[in-house]
Amino acid sequence: MAFIGREDDLNQLEECFAARKAQLVFVYGRRRVGKTETLSHFSRGKETLFFAAQNATKEEQLESFSRLMFEAGAPGRDYLSRYPSWESALNELARLPEPRGGARRLVVFDEFPYLVKSDPSLPSVLQNLWDHTLRNANLMIVICGSAMSFIEKELLGEESPLYGRATGILKMLPLPYWDAVRFFPDYSCENKVLAYAMLGGIPRYLEEFDPDESIEANIKRHILRRISPLYSEVEFLLHEELRETAKYNSVIRAIALGATSLNEIATHAMMTNATVSSYLANLMELGIVEREFPVTAKLKERAKGARGLYQLSDNFFRFWYSFVFPYRSELERGDVDGVYERHVGPVLHDFAGKPFEALCREWVWRESIAGRLPFHAREVGRWWGRHDEIDVMAVDGSGAAAIMGECKFRNTPVDRSVLNLLRDRASRTGIDRRTYVLFSLGGFTQPLLDDAASSESDVRLVGVDELFD
Known part of the structure; x- marks a missing residue:
């Protein structure tokens, strides 16, 4: 499928790439929002070193990065099998062969938090090299990650060694509806709304639907069947990001069923307000829940939070907790048609009402x-x-x-x-x-x-x- 949307994000990245000075750009956003795909698209036609970090040990990561650097012509390949440290590895970025025509080299560290997890000194190492070497090189370095709170607090926060070094910070958001529905060019406007109401603006979810199949067929095949990736997506993401997933399930389910105030959510989830409040804070950091205030609320009212209501900002989570989570027993036994006909189809337009308002x-x-x-x-x-x-x-x-x-x-x-x-x-x-x-x-x-x-x-x-x- 052709790359869809992200024109503004790509334009801003291109402006950074065209700047005269070296660039240290942070790109982050929730999982599945399309960061890697956008950076891959941005890197086309550029001399690029693209390192996709894994959840591995420091030694394994250095070995993978060393291979990438040596393939790009780093001088260390003549006398090293791998770099002994991140300091020696990153220092060689400035010594890579000059791209043809004096063009700038793009260096992307995808899922950078994995690297910091295995070597907490890495931000300090990068800060020192940036201050003394890399900021004078013909480079654009992109630090990318999905752990949003980690990037905001540990890499961009005032206590971080990298504080103040970023030349650009791009928080990637879900696609707006007019780009999201481009995944379904032949759908009627009504079905475009229904598809957006279920999948939101998350490219990874939108890609799962077949634009040549009906809404009903897509729901059955790509959400309600046990073999489909979207069937287990929510649980996978929660296990990846959070502990105590059973309790988070209770909180999200309460919101999906219409509980919006802290008291209502706590009552539905059978937890104390303080406990629910901490869970909600984590879910907001992940971009799954948002706190909404009346549009006329003053700053003082928003600070107190008395009138704030909690909503699921992720359409797919809302759909999954409304129609998959409650009927898992039937779906596990293969009753896909029955679940759709009894529980999904009759209320699908009602379900789409709130996303339609958004x-x-x-x-x-x-x-x-x-x-x-x-x-x-x-x-x-x-x-x-x-x-x-x-x-x-x-x-x-x-x-x-x-x-x-x-x-x-x-x-x-x-x-x-x-x-x-x-x-x-x-x-x-x-x-x-x-x-x-x-x-x-x-x-x-x-x-x-x-x-x-x-x-x-x-x-x-x-x-x-x-x-x-």
């Missing part, structure tokens, strides 16, 4: 950046009060104007009653300058279309097709 919020961000809204949004998110909730809300820099939206992922046309309800809720937000946007899978009734077509209308109607324009 997709609509991404669309508002994109419209704002493109200058197609009444104002440039300072923030886009959700709003909720004691009894009201608004699916989409964008506020301007002053907080005095807002765009408020309602999302309906259903096959019936949206009518005036939905707009009236949105107006009623909006009146309790405390914002006076308001415009409205309605998102709908099933289109809109003619009276509502007539209202929106008026020159004085404060309503914009967005059908599902427009989301993918």
Whole structure:
């Protein structure tokens, strides 16, 4: 499959590569987000030393790196079988043969945390060599890793020897929906939303689906069957990253079932608030859970966290805990069709409702950046009060104007009653300058279309097709 998306990430990496000075760039993000594939794509046409670290001993890693260096023409190959230390190995980076035409050499250390795990002195070694040798070489060094908290705290934090040395820091995020759905070019807009609602923007998950098969066939074949990689993906990732996976299962399952506050999650998981809070912090570091605040919440409110709600930020985790985890006994016995027909198919559109709202919020961000809204949004998110909730809300820099939206992922046309309800809720937000946007899978009734077509209308109607324009 052709490489999809990441234009902005690649452009920023290219800018670093074209800079006059040597570069030390950190690229990190959660597992499966596509870091290695992006760096491989970026390295095409460049003189590249690409070292994929393994979870191995220091000696094994040095042996592998030595072979790579010697193949690239490092002087040490004339008198060494392998480098005795990382200091001697990294010092030779500046002595590699000059690429043709004086081009810059790219050096990528993929999964760098594995190297530090086997040799904790490595950041200090790299810092010393960077300060005295490597920063003057014609190199771009990329440090890549999936252990996000480790990179942020141990490599980029104030206590790290490498603090302040980075010339670029790129945190890779899941693909936006408009790139994610490019994996399914022939799907209808409705099925594109369904696929995104299940898989999110994680390239590794999107690649598993066959774009020539139906949504139903893909779910059965690539998620519900025991042999499929996605069937065991969640458990594999949790075991790779965390201990006490049974307790994490309880916390994630509670959120997937609709528990959003700390108290609700603790009650569902049958744990204390303090215990659940520590688990949630770890899950947020992994990019699986996020804490959400009303879009109008002030910094003080966010600091206290009283109104914050926890959501699964990973669509696939939400799907897996909704439809695989609860029915493992049936699936283990091969009842794939039965699980789909009883538990998945009938509620798939309902399940997609929340991801559809998130997709609509991404669309508002994109419209704002493109200058197609009444104002440039300072923030886009959700709003909720004691009894009201608004699916989409964008506020301007002053907080005095807002765009408020309602999302309906259903096959019936949206009518005036939905707009009236949105107006009623909006009146309790405390914002006076308001415009409205309605998102709908099933289109809109003619009276509502007539209202929106008026020159004085404060309503914009967005059908599902427009989301993918």
